[in-house]
Structure formats: C-alpha cells, structure tokens
Amino acid sequence: MDTLCFHDGNITDLIESRTLDVRYDINHNLQMHSSLIRRLSQERELEGHLGCVNAVAWNSKGSLLISGSDDTRINIWSYSSRELLHSIETGHSANIFCTKFVPETSDELVVSGAGDAEVRLFNLSRLKGRGPEENAISPSGVFQCHSKRVKKLAVEVGNPNVVWSASEDGTLRQHDFREGASCPPGGSSRQECRNVLLDLRCGAKKSLADPPKQSLALKSCDISSTRPHLLLVGGSDAFARLYDRRMLPPLSSCRKKLSPPPCVNYFCPMHLSDHGRSSLHLTHVTFSPNGEEVLLSYSGEHVYLMDVNHAGGSAMQYTSADASKVMSFAPIVNGVELQSSASSGFPSGSLKSNVAATLDKCRKLVQIAEKSLKEGTNYFHGIEACNEVLDGHGRLIGPMLMHECLCIRAALLLKRKWKNDAHMAIRDCHRARRIDSSSFRALYLLSEALSQVSSMIFIVIGYLAIYDWQHDAKMTY
Template identity: 30%
Template structure:
C-alpha cells in the first residue's frame, strides 16, 4: 500500500509534537522550521527602510540580529531597528566617496563599525555611550575597496581587498594594516592588468585560517594565513588552492563579483555574465592550475559566443560529474558588482539579486530555482540573511532597504518566462558624478544607436538622452547640497 506523501504542514505538526514530547530539541526544531521550503515560499515584503539619499551598497545584521547596518552613495552609515523601521543612529562615515561595505565588529556592544569605500579608504567608527561617533582612517587601497571580511568571533581582526589587487590584514588593537599579498594574473592574457582587481573576500567560518578572494579573472584564490610570516620574510603570493568551473578556465571575458562560505565550508562564487557555482573543498585545482582550457584550445576567441550562459562550448575532455560544482541559473549579473549569499539555518538555500530588479532563491542541493521575487525598481545587488530567523534584507540601486518575512497567506509560484525578462535599468541611470561619466555614457548611447543589432527596432534615443542628462543633473545637485567630493565613478560599481 502506497503511503501518502507528507505535506509541509503535516511535517510541521509532527515536528511540534516531537518537540513537545521531548523527541526533538528546541535547537533542532528551530533549524527544521527555519529551513522549511514552505516559509521561503511565503516570504513577502515586510517593511521598507527609507533614509538614505543614494544607492544602498551594503547591508548586514549584527550578531544578535536586532540591528541592521547600511552604507550608501550618500557616504552615511545608518543603524536600524529593522523590526520597527526606526533609525537608531545615522552618521557620516568620513569617506569621500560611495561606501561599499559596512560591518559591525562582534562582541563590541555594536559600537565598533568598519567601512571601506570607492575612495579606497578603510575606516573605523567608534560609538560612545552618549551616541557620539568618532571615525578614523586605518588604511588605504590604490583604487576602490569593495569588500571586507571579519575573522569569525573576533572583535579586532578583519581583512580588506581592493582594485589594486591588494589584500590587507587589520588589527584594531594596533590600528595598523599589514599588506599580505597582491594578486597577479596567472598568464599573459591579462598583460594589460598589473594586478587582479579584487571584488570579493570571504573567510571560512569553520576554519578561519582560510580566506578566499576573487575579482577580474576566472579564478577564486584560497589562501592559508598560517603560511604568512609576520616578519615579512616569506613569499605569501602563492595561494593554497584555486577554484574555477572547468569550462571557464582560460576564458578571459569573465570575472567574479561575489563570494560566500557556508557553515559547511562550501564556497559559493558568482560570475558576471555567467552563473553561480558551489564548490566543495576537494573541487580545487590545486596551487598551480592549468591556465588553458579545452574550450579555448584550437578556437579563435573572436568566434566564441559572448553569451556564456547559453552558448559556451562544452569541454572536450571528460569531466567527473560528481566533482563538478553545482550551478545556479536564471538571474542576470551584468550591470553591477553583485554579492551572493546563503539562506537558512543550515545554509539550505542560495540567494542573489539580479539586473532585472528581482531576488532569486535556489535550493542549494540540486540547484532548483524555487522563488523569484519582485524587489526594486532597478538592480538588486545585496541580499543578507538574518543570523537566526527566516528573514531577508535586500538593497541595490534604489535608495531604500527592503525587509522580507514569511508572512504571506499563500505560497508563491514561479513567474513565467523568467529568463526572458529584460533588465529594468541602464548603467547610466545609477550614478553619474562627473562630466567624464556623462561623456562616456553619451558615447556608449551613440554606439548603441548605430549598432547593426538595432536595425528595425523602435528607438527611444531622444528620451534616453534626456533621462541621461537629467540623471547627471540630479547627482550633481545632490553632491553640491551634501558638500562632498564628486570624484568620477564608473557606474558599474554602484
């Protein structure tokens, strides 16, 4: 006799009964409920947090989960009570340009905040008992500094990376920066690039000796800090391991925008103009990877498709499927530097924003896409998971932050034609902060006008040009009112 499949509600009832009779611990009960697909399918907009005056490039929860910290193009840091929507504290970071990352140091009573930004500065904000804020400069990168990573459980130690390819180690007890390594290209394909422009850094929570960095080439580099000699006597330039999907090895057109480690030490990697991949530790290429893939051998690069997701040639060499990384498809990551993250008490799901202004959620195991949520008017860049409950925070080109909780009465279903939806925003709509930006975007618009691919299309060039000029004027006005620096920004990095 066939048994009827147990529904999510049925499982929940059984779990409650098991908890009440002592067969299921409170911790395991929380994990089972928090990782329930039923809750993920009931996620709905709970609240908008509105105070910033520019793109919100970074959001993160404190360890307790009651405070959300955010940073923006307006160069301000805001601490929110996300449940009530009230601002607990707002202060100017001291940066001269867009904030890209802001995090609260653990075990500091939420009074120690570190930031990095488009001006390359790494800064420390200390909050007094009376709510006064003192900011100080800790270090600097030559170029934008996109991300920082805190050593798990440490109130003092963190790492940063930047477009100069440099990885730095900071200890707040000394206030000094240690330059660990500058990441170099592996071969001559990127000879024009003196260093790999780093976009992301992450630390393995199960073994904080390992940290990963990635940026403007196809490789994620894994370093072991134990190999660094603090007297500077050793060469720390050689990673302990490299990670890359086999079909992207040797592909000079891709880069990496986001990294994340799971609680199980799995490594999540998000590629621009490509997909998201999940690597187990044993899927690495070793410390000396082969830099030419079977895909590129015997092929002219000009003949290869620019659409990596749909037309990349398969490897001609056999690949063990059990050792191939899990792939997550459907979103679009072309316009901006997007993060990627895990979701759920045991990292059961993978989450990402998209150029089409939506949030994508996949099952980690198997890569099945289960949710696509309409989020912003423009691009979604940041998705952060609450440390304890089934709550998500998202932000991007819009000036607000959105909080998502599982309060919907009905379970959501996937929309139709997910991959056919075009992005809602153009790069020039995000941030134009100098005449040089305006001229570059006008030139780009002119090239699109004369592109053969646009023959026969209805053109809105006049309207686009008007919006472009108005966008530049708005940003110029905002900068003048704020009295801040108006250094040129590449729109890709909002």
C-alpha cells in the first residue's frame, strides 16, 4: 500500500504490539507475514499425471508428496530432488479424489479413495529397488463398503491402524486395518460391514432451525491433530459439523438408516445460515495445525476461517438453540446501544510517541481510501487501505477514526459489488453504530446494503419464476 508498510506491520510494529498486549502472538504473525506471502512464486512444475490432479498431501516430515489424479494413478514425489519416485497403477475404475500417507508407517502405507466408491491401501515397501516405471503393485486392502463416490480421507496423528472415509452416500466410515483388509461391495447381500461412524443419510438441513431431512452427501472430513477426538465434516449443505468421537454411538452397518447423532457445534457464516440455495455446499473443511480454528470452503462462495473454542465477533459458531439469534443485534434504548462500546483509551508513558506515529499513518490510509471512494476508481485499493487500519491497528486508533474507516469500507464494498460485499457492508455498518448509534452515515449505508441484498433476493426469485414457467410450458407442450 504505497510506502506505508504492510497491514500486519514491520518488525518494530510487531514488537510494539507485543509490548502493548502480552497475549499478542508475534511468532504466528512472523510466520504468516504478508511480505512473505507476496514473495511466493512457482518454483517447479511437476509432470507425471495424464489427467486432472484432484488431491495432494505431504508426509509428516514434508519430504514426500503424494498426488492422485483422474488417470487413476498415485504418484509419489521427492521434495528435495523434485523428482517422481513412483507412479502406482491403483486399479481404481474412476477418478481418484483423495490420497493420504498413513502415519507412523515410515511412509510405506498410502491410501486412496475414488469415484468407484472404493478405498484402497498400498504398501510402498513392495516397490523398493524399482524405478518409477515399474509400478505394478497389488493393493494390501480394498474396502468396497461405500455405495457412492469417496471424496475425502482422514488420518489420526500417531495412529497407523485406522483411516476414515467420507462419501457422497452420506456415511463416514472407520476402516481398521487390524479387523480385515477387504469387504464386499456396498449394496450386495453379503455387505454387513459394521464400520459406519456417522450416518448422515437423513442429516442435511436447509437452515439452522430446520430439522434434518435429506441425505447429506459428504464432501470432506478432518480430524484435529491436537485433539484427535474432534471430528469435522462438511457436505451438501451450508453447515460444517463438529463431533466428539467419544460421544458417538458404536459403529454400525448401513442396513438401516439411523437418525443423525447430535454434534458439538455447527459452523457457518451468518449470511449463509438461512440461505436455502440448493447449489450451495461445502467443498472442503479442515482444522488449523494447532486445532484452534476451522477453515470452510464453499462451492461458488468464499473461504471462511472460524474459531473452534468460542464465538467471537468474527467467528460464526452455532448450536441448534441459536437459530433465533443469528440475525439479532443489541437493542438501542434512548439512543444508547446496550453493550460495551469501543474503548478510547491509549497507553501512557514512553509509548505515546509511537502511538502518535501509528495514528498519523492510519489517517493517511483512511485518506487513501476516501480518495478511492470519491474518484470511483480502484475500490479494491481503498478496501485494502481500510483493512490495514482496522485489522493491523484496530486496538490503537480510537472510536472516531474507527467509525470513519468502517463507514468508508462499507461504502467501498457497496460500490465494488462483489459476491457478499453487501453482507460485509452490513457488518461494518453495525460495528459503526456500536460506536455512534445515531450516525446518519452508518444508517444510510445500512439501508443501501439492505436494499442491495433484497434486490438480489428478488432477482433470484425472478429467475426461479421464469424457470418454473418454462418448465410448465414444456410439460404442457
């Protein structure tokens, strides 16, 4: 942003922030600093597959990379040499969607899941002494108990005996290698595998308040590396579900549909929690390395990072009892909002001069954003300037400058009109009204944002009406 430094600050800013707040995690900010992110570039292109690559995963040391592809092959790559070590003909009859190294096996066991509804286990020790072209190897295990595509596999750190598979048939299964290495195909008369950990064939929800009805086609799953009893799944609706494996019923077969077990928490962005759009679904869910956050990726939507442990201002974490609260805000009585307002206090002593310099820098960034808004050009540039102020120095800037910056960012979002920009503008307007409940600018921008949201709803309704009319006309014809 011009010459005003990165939004997450330089080394001096980070040390100063740690001085002001002992809870400030300087190590995390150094590891994920924007200056490092901007230096990322492509180093090497690895060629070895004949189709789309759908899955990649590292081993625990980061020395090997495994990839799975539409060509039904698994490739093992060396990070140090950037060379293809093995290319395995898996025997899958459809696209491979997921691959994993099995932990604590000296990187000798790998597992794959594919569109043929099978999970296959391979022992790489059988390939020792062979070149990358000598790839004929029979699987050590074949699990055929799913009836639809297997989209994701999960492993537990330190556990070499168990792999979990999430499938579009609505079940998450637990495969224990100690109990057998094969099973009959799903749907056959001999299929009685008691390995269903989660039966969500009646688990999909259109909104948080709705009871589960349709089958939840599972797209992704993950197990926390720090608390392996926590299991996260996502599928064909908007809600990621967090389960405690210690609280789940015993493993069962799929002969009888079961009611979905209660989950610990639902995770979903507020504006998607009551959306009802049939095409909206999760494509990937995962825990952060420390297990404190979850990442949700949606089809045709944004990526969201949320806190596992507590719902703060930016974390949308729900239980079923929260349905009535997802769109509620603190009441305003006699012009005063009934919650704590932003603090205007500043640290004293020798840090005052540093605070003054920070405030001056933030004012310049706000001026840059205001200029972008007035000129009507490069809204993204202005939004980034506001982000630097609010995300990088939000604890220091004081309520008046924060109010101004929130209103400017809301106005820029409404001008940019990317997907969900109106919803984010509504969020900024409510934050501004917490500072000044009688702010005309915040109220005006809030009305503009709500108008944009309602217009989008009417457009969708219009498209649906046209579709229904065309469908009825075809049926009549």
